[in-house]
Amino acid sequence: MTTLTPTSDDLATERASRLDAAASAWGARIDADRTAAHLTYRVRGTGEGAVATRIRAGGHEFVIDEPAALAGDDAAASPVEYALGAIAACQVVVFRLYAHALGIPLDHIEVTAEGDLDAARLFGKDETVRPGFSAVRVAIDVSGTASAADYERLREVVDAHCPVLDLFANPTPVTTSVSVR
Known part of the structure; x- marks a missing residue:
């Protein structure tokens, strides 16, 4: 499992800085061009094993499976x-x-x-x-x-x-x- 660690000693300050930066950047982007708020997300799933699926989302990858009672290998949620x-x-x-x-x-x-x-x-x-x-x-x-x-x-x-x-x-x-x- 990936563990997220703060990028500075003061997590609250770091979080506030990130939230301010994101809100400011998105606010300016949307104010300049309302259509900039329209986003399309995409994931791709490929079947693996009995009924599992490997999901690719941007640069991330994860597996979704079912428990054995539902024909899965219980390899993931x-x-x-x-x-x-x-x-x-x-x-x-x-x-x-x-x-x-x-x-x-x-x-x-x-x-x-x-x-x-x-x-x-x-x-x-x-x-x-x-x-x-x-x-x-x-x-x-x-x-x-x-x-x-x-x-x-x-x-x-x-x-x-x-x-x-x-x-x-x-x-x-x-x-x-x-x-x-």
Whole structure:
């Protein structure tokens, strides 16, 4: 597992500097050209092993698998665990971004995301249930010197601006295609 270390002795100062620089650069870029905010992300997945997938995203690579009970080798987290991980990670980023912007001290953050999934649709046993999560719960544990009301207000701001939470909370048009070699 990759361990992230601060690039300076003072992580809070380093984080604040990075957040300021990113906000300033993106703000200027968007002010100069509104279309600069439109981003397209791409990942590529290649099947490996029984049902695993090697994902390439920019200069990064990781594996997604299933547990043995779902025909996998349990070599990595499952696709739905990565989806929940994406919510958790995005919440951490957006909490830090807006805590800094709003001047709300955020000493610690831990996000737990869990989802309920009925596998009956996956296995073709019940076409009346969703194949994906029927419910997702996100619990955020924070510490800092601000009031509980300030952290609740921060959560509301984060919920309104978190891209991955939006993917789960609102319909997103998806198209699929297949090509045969």
